[in-house]
Amino acid sequence: MSSQYLAKYEKGGYWPGQIGQVIRNRYINIKLLGIGSFGTVWMARDKADDSYKALKFAMTEHRDPAKLEIEIFKNIQSLGTHPGQEHIVQFIESFRTKSDFGKHEVMCLEFVGPSLSAVRKRIGSLHLEHVRKISIQLLNAIDFLHTKCRIIHCDLKPANMMIQISPDDVKKVAINGRQPDEIDETSDVPTFYDIDFNDPDYEISVKICDFGISMKSDGHCEFPVQSCNYRAPEAFLRNQFGPPIDIWSLGCTLFELATGECLFTCSTFQENTAHMKDHLDKMSAALGRIPHRLYEDNRRKRIYFENNIENQNRPDQPNLFLNEIMSEQEHISEEDADVFVEFVHCFFHYDTKMRVTAATALKHCFLSEKRGMFDYNVEDQPSSNMLSHKNDTNEEVLGESDDDESPFD
Structure with a gap:
């Protein structure tokens, strides 16, 4: 310890x-x-x-x-x-x-099982079919929190998303788990869990936990919310925020599960001006320039926007960086990578009015059961945590038959 x-x-x-x-x-x-x-x-x-x-x-x-x-x-x-x-x-x-x-x-x-954070650290990226199913579960949970409970979680991240395990596995944890002085960041993913991450058909159930800094959607908060790696730009700038900050965090989480990489890694956990500028620069490099107009009334805007030539000159091409990272995932087909990037891009609008809601995201074609299993390249498939499963059907995928059609139902 x-x-x-x-x-x-x-x-x-x-x-x-x-x-x-x-x-x-x-x-x-x-x-x-x-x-x-x-x-x-x-x-x-x-x-x-x-x-x-x-x-x-x-x-x-x-x-x-x-x-x-x-x-x-x-x-x-x-x-x-x-x-x-x-x-x-x-x-x-x-x-x-x-x-x-x-x-x-x-x-x-x-009692629930290991966190998605511990799983990712142990096995890397998840099969895209698991990511699809987990996306549906988490979006339903967030829709419930936002629309029925009127609650903003304020700290969504893989460490606060737990995998449900069987009663037999719970007993194994009680009998065989490690002692407190042996705990490390991956110790809650022992080999005796009966969870098959290799099988895309395996039904993984995930639950959101830790409402320690959650708040009512009509509340107000002066201190920083969200863990740094998953923090929305409006939270960094201490702008007025609401449920969309949870959507941003979920987008970061899903991208991390699919690629095994954290999209925006904090260089420091100190809450200072240099830290904020560094992280916002990473966002603009990945997602395109941050529009100045969104923060006209923000008292901290000059800290980031004034004399920031680099942000001003960045192109507004939000999918470019995401596509580059997905193209490096050799086990994922180009078509599936494109659909996934289109899906998560909806979570990353700087304008919170444009950022997708959980209810709308649930209608995206990436989550459609009609897609079946994702088309993985057998020869490039990692053997550690994934299995190849070709989709041999010629069934039309909802929302993808015409480039001009909406990806939402």
Whole structure:
């Protein structure tokens, strides 16, 4: 465990849990699963039904944000049925516990498997058919959050998207998983998971978690939201923002899953002017120049736009860079790469009014079941995590028969 985390085991800090400790005479701590900026997550056995749960303990100094997260979870649960609900981690209950360091808010959640971040770090890119299915699940979940719950997640990224695993695999984690001092960035993808990333027919179910910095869509926030690599330009410039920031983050995530590469990597995690300019320059290099008109009333606009000749001279060709990266994916056919780039480009409009909504994105031809399996080149196919599956049908793909037709249904 790194020293930065050990230093937070103090008054106002992390909950000092122990393996075998019983909480509320119901939950038995099995192991520490993860440590974050706001708290720790433990795997626990529920004596009530002999199942396994995830217990999220907030740091004592972060009790108020934890209370807001609990409110959001309760709101999500209360809003009827929607296809996206099943792709949000299930909230079971909340309670408060005490330690020598203070009082801690605790959330009991369903136990899920590895994050998409851990999977990507272990195997690289996912089969494009898996990306298609995951896209549908996440878009349904985001549509539910945005339209029914009126919630902006504010921190969508592969690390907050978890793969659901079988009850047998959950038991294997409890028995065979690593101890806290052995945890590293890929330790939650042990070989005993019964998940076949080689088979495009394998049904992977993904769930969104961690609503720690989420907010109501009509709220206001002064501090930076979103993890740097997945942050929308309006969030960098502290412009007024809304649900479209989640769409931008999802576009970054899906591109990363398909290519195995992070689209915009932060050079530093310091929140300063140089950091902002560097990241916005990466965006304009990849997606075309950032329109000055979108930030006419922005108080930080001069920091980036004034005397920025490089941004002004960049062409407005947003697909060019994305196509270049996809062309390097030798296992993906040119046709499928083009359709995927057309799909994710909709997530990257600088103008938030033009950026696609989750409901509209679900109608794109990339997600159509009529596409069947994607046409992978057998001779170029990596053997580590993908299998070739040719599409031999001559069925017309919705939205692709005419270049002038919309890619949306």
